[in-house]
Amino acid sequence: MAVELKAAELMVLEAAWKYDLGTATDQDMAMAKLKATEMLAMVADEAIQIHGGMGLMEDLPLERIWRDARVERIWEGTSEIQRHIISRSMLRPLGA
Structure with missing residues (x-):
């Protein structure tokens, strides 16, 4: 999780x-957003897994982080849209 966090931060x-x-470029921004939001979702899922059923209790902040992580992949363009922007930026110079 620490490696993914560092990669997203960079x-x-x-x-x-x-x-x-x-x-x-649009590709730079899309890649940063995609990496950061996907990393957040992965880290939140792993934290829930580590804490088991307790991770979904409102007593811990993990439940809120886990819910917010899902929304982050939707706001300002879904992960699929970010992937489309990245692929378009890579393929356009090739005439595709």
């Missing part, structure tokens, strides 16, 4: 850096 920082430089 992708977001790179996208922000490119944005500040004025060189960010």
Whole structure:
């Protein structure tokens, strides 16, 4: 989980850096959002798994994080839309 968190953080920082430089592309932003939101969902699922049934109790913040993680993959474009933006950016230069 720590490795995925670090990878997502670095992708977001790179996208922000490119944005500040004025060189960010739709692909940069889509990749950062996709990685961050998918990582959040994976980490939330793993945390629930580690805590078992207790992870879904309202006594722990995991239940809320798990629910919010699902919504994050929908807001500002679903993960499928982000994948479409990435693939389009990769295929367009090839004439596809």
